[in-house]
Amino acid sequence: MDFMQLVTEGLWIVAKIVMILLPLILAVAYTTYAERKLIGYMQLRLGPNRVGPKGWLQPIADVIKLLMKEVVVPSGANKTLFLLAPILFIAPSFAAWAVVPFDAELVLSDTNAGLLYLLAMTSIAVYGVIIAGWASNSRYALIGSLRSASQIVSYEIAMGFALVAVLMAGGSMNLGDIVEAQNGSALHWFWIPLFPILVVYWISGVAETNRAPFDLPEGESEIVAGFHVEYAGMAFALFFLAEYANMILISVLTALFFFGGWLNPFQGIPYLEPATAWIPGTIWLLLKAAWFLFMMIWLRATFPRYRYDQIMRLGWKVFIPVTVVWLIVLTFWIKLEWGWWFDGRGLAQLAQTVGGAS
Amino acid sequence: MNLEAIIFYFFSAITIVAAIGVITVKNSVQAVLCLVLTFFSAAALWLLLEAEFLAITLVLVYVGAVMVLFLFVVMMLDVDFAAMKQGFAKHLPLGILVGAGLFGAIYWVIRFEVFGSDKVAEPAKHTQDYSNVEELGRLLYSEYFYPFEIAGVILLVAIIAAISLTFRGRRDRKGQSVREQHQVLKEERLKIVSMKSEKIDSGDDS
Numbered sequence: 410m411d412f413m414q415l416v417t418e419g420l421w422i423v424a425k426i427v428m429i430l431l432p433l434i435l436a437v438a439y440t441t442y443a444e445r446k447l448i449g450y451m452q453l454r455l456g457p458n459r460v461g462p463k464g465w466l467q468p469i470a471d472v473i474k475l476l477m478k479e480v481v482v483p484s485g486a487n488k489t490l491f492l493l494a495p496i497l498f499i500a501p502s503f504a505a506w507a508v509v510p511f512d513a514e515l516v517l518s519d520t521n522a523g524l525l526y527l528l529a530m531t532s533i534a535v536y537g538v539i540i541a542g543w544a545s546n547s548r549y550a551l552i553g554s555l556r557s558a559s560q561i562v563s564y565e566i567a568m569g570f571a572l573v574a575v576l577m578a579g580g581s582m583n584l585g586d587i588v589e590a591q592n593g594s595a596l597h598w599f600w601i602p603l604f605p606i607l608v609v610y611w612i613s614g615v616a617e618t619n620r621a622p623f624d625l626p627e628g629e630s631e632i633v634a635g636f637h638v639e640y641a642g643m644a645f646a647l648f649f650l651a652e653y654a655n656m657i658l659i660s661v662l663t664a665l666f667f668f669g670g671w672l673n674p675f676q677g678i679p680y681l682e683p684a685t686a687w688i689p690g691t692i693w694l695l696l697k698a699a700w701f702l703f704m705m706i707w708l709r710a711t712f713p714r715y716r717y718d719q720i721m722r723l724g725w726k727v728f729i730p731v732t733v734v735w736l737i738v739l740t741f742w743i744k745l746e747w748g749w750w751f752d753g754r755g756l757a758q759l760a761q762t763v764g765g766a767s
Numbered sequence: 768m769n770l771e772a773i774i775f776y777f778f779s780a781i782t783i784v785a786a787i788g789v790i791t792v793k794n795s796v797q798a799v800l801c802l803v804l805t806f807f808s809a810a811a812l813w814l815l816l817e818a819e820f821l822a823i824t825l826v827l828v829y830v831g832a833v834m835v836l837f838l839f840v841v842m843m844l845d846v847d848f849a850a851m852k853q854g855f856a857k858h859l860p861l862g863i864l865v866g867a868g869l870f871g872a873i874y875w876v877i878r879f880e881v882f883g884s885d886k887v888a889e890p891a892k893h894t895q896d897y898s899n900v901e902e903l904g905r906l907l908y909s910e911y912f913y914p915f916e917i918a919g920v921i922l923l924v925a926i927i928a929a930i931s932l933t934f935r936g937r938r939d940r941k942g943q944s945v946r947e948q949h950q951v952l953k954e955e956r957l958k959i960v961s962m963k964s965e966k967i968d969s970g971d972d973s
Contacts, residue, residue, distance in 0.1 A: 555842075
C-alpha cells in the first residue's frame with residue numbers, strides 16, 4: 410500500500426472515531442441533565458434550572474467546574490496506577506462503540522466478531538475499578554472496588570449467556586446481521602422469542618454499569634463513594650463519563666439485539682410504513698435507545714438499593730439458570746422453526762447443508 | 768518495512784518487556800498488571816495472524832476473567848517482601864538450574880533449525896470475506912467434533928472436582944433463607960403498640 414494512501418485512510422478512520430465520540434460525549438453531558446431533571450420531577454422537585462434557559466447549560470457548567478478542579482493524589486497512593494485507573498476505565502467503554510452499527514451501512518468496524526469484541530471490552534473495564542480502589546490507599550475505595558469487581562464478574566456470566574442466545578437467534582456475531590435477521594415487522598424483533606433473555610440482559614446491563622439499584626460499589630450510605638472516593642476534578646469526571654457512556658451503550662445494544670435496531674417499528678403496517686419511511690434508521694435507533702436510557706433513570710428513582718447477598722443470589726442462582734434453560738428452549742425453537750422468526754434455519758436446512766458438505 | 772512488520776515488532780516488544788516485568792517488578796499488583804499487558808499484546812499479535820476469534824477470546828477469558836480473579840487475590844495478600852527475600856542466595860543455584868533447563872527445553876523445540884522461517888511455510892493471506900470465527904466453528908463442529916466434546920466433558924469434570932474440593936460439607940449456618948424472607952407477613956414481624964405520648968419537659972435536657 411502506498412504511504413500517502415495509508416495516511417489518508419488513517420486520518421479518515423480518526424475522523425470517523427471523532428464523529429462517534431463527540432456526539433457520545435455530548436449525549437453523556439445531556440444524559441446527566443436529563444437524569445437530574447427527570448428524577449427531580451419524579452420527586453416533585455424542579456431539578457437544575459439556574460444555568461441558561463431552563464437550566465440547559467447546566468452540564469456545560471459542570472464540565473467547566475470539573476476541568477478547573479485540581480486532581481488530588483492522596484498520600485500513600487500509588488501515583489502511576491492512581492492516574493492510570495480512570496483511563497483504563499474509560500478506554501474500553503469508548504472502544505466498544507467501534508462495532509456498534511447506527512444504520513445499515515453506518516458502522517466504524519463491520520467485523521464478524523462484533524459480539525465477542527463487545528463482551529471483551531465490557532469485561533476489561535473492571536480493571537479501572539479494581540486499580541482505582543487499590544491505588545487510592547483507602548479502605549472505602551478498596552471495599553468499593555472489591556464489591557464492584559465481584560458484581561461485574563458475576564453478572565458478566567449471565568450477560569455472556571444472554572449474548573450467546575442473541576447470536577443463536579441472529580445466526581451471526583456481526584451486529585448488523587443480527588439486526589437484519591429481525592427484519593419484517595415489530596413482531597419479527599427478537600423481544601418475543603428472547604423475552605426472558607431480554608429481561609436478564611437488561612438487568613445485568615444495569616448491574617454492570619453500577620447503576621441503582623445495583624450501585625453497591627458506590628453506596629453513599631455505607632462507603633461514601635466507593636472506588637472513586639479519592640478522585641477529584643478531571644479524574645473523577647472520566648469515571649463519570651465512562652459510567653454514562655456505558656449506560657448509553659447498554660441502551661443502544663438492547664435496542665439493537667432485541668428491538669430491531671434501526672428498523673422502522675411500523676414496518677409491514679399499511680399507511681403507517683410509507684408515512685414514516687422518510688425517517689432515517691439512526692433516528693429510530695436513538696429513539697429506542699433513549700427509551701431504555703429513560704428506564705434506567707426511572708429505575709434509579711424508583712428502587713432502593715439491593716442488599717449485597719441478594720445481588721449475588723440474583724446473579725448466580727436466578728439469572729444464570731434462566732439463561733441456560735432458555736438456551737435449550739431456543740435451540741428447539743430454532744430447529745423446529747416455530748413462528749416466523751427463524752425461517753430457513755430449521756432441521757430441513759441443516760440436513761441440506763450436511764448433505765451438501767458430505 | 769511494511770506496516771504489518773512495524774505493528775508486529777511494536778507489539779512483540781511490548782510483549783517481551785511486559786513479560787520481563789512480570790518477574791522483575793517488586794509490587795505484586797503491578798506484576799499482575801504486567802501479565803495483563805502481556806496477554807493484551809499477545810492478542811494483538813494473534814490479530815495480525817487473522818485469528819480474531821482466538822485473540823478476542825484471549826482478552827475475554829484471560830484478561831477479562833482469570834486475571835481479574837488473580838488481581839483480586841493478590842490485592843488481598845499481605846506480602847512481606849523482606850521475608851520473601853530470605854534464602855534468596857540459598858535457592859539461587861537451584862533456580863538457575865531449573866531456569867536453564869526450561870530455557871534449553873523450549874529452545875530445543877523452537878530452535879531455528881526446526882522452526883525457522885525457511886522450515887515453516889508462511890501462512891496464506893485470506894481475502895476480505897474470510898471469517899476466522901466461521902472457519903473455526905465449522906472445523907470444531909465437524910472435523911474435530913469428538914475432541915471438542917471430550918474437552919468439554921473434561922472441563923465439566925474439572926469444574927465438579929474443583930467444587931467438591933472446596934466444598935467442606937454442610938455447615939449449620941445462620942444464613943438467611945430468601946424463601947422464608949419472602950413469605951414473611953407484616954403481622955409476624957411488626958407489633959403496633961398503642962401508648963400515650965409522653966410529655967417532655969421543654970428547656971430541661973439534663
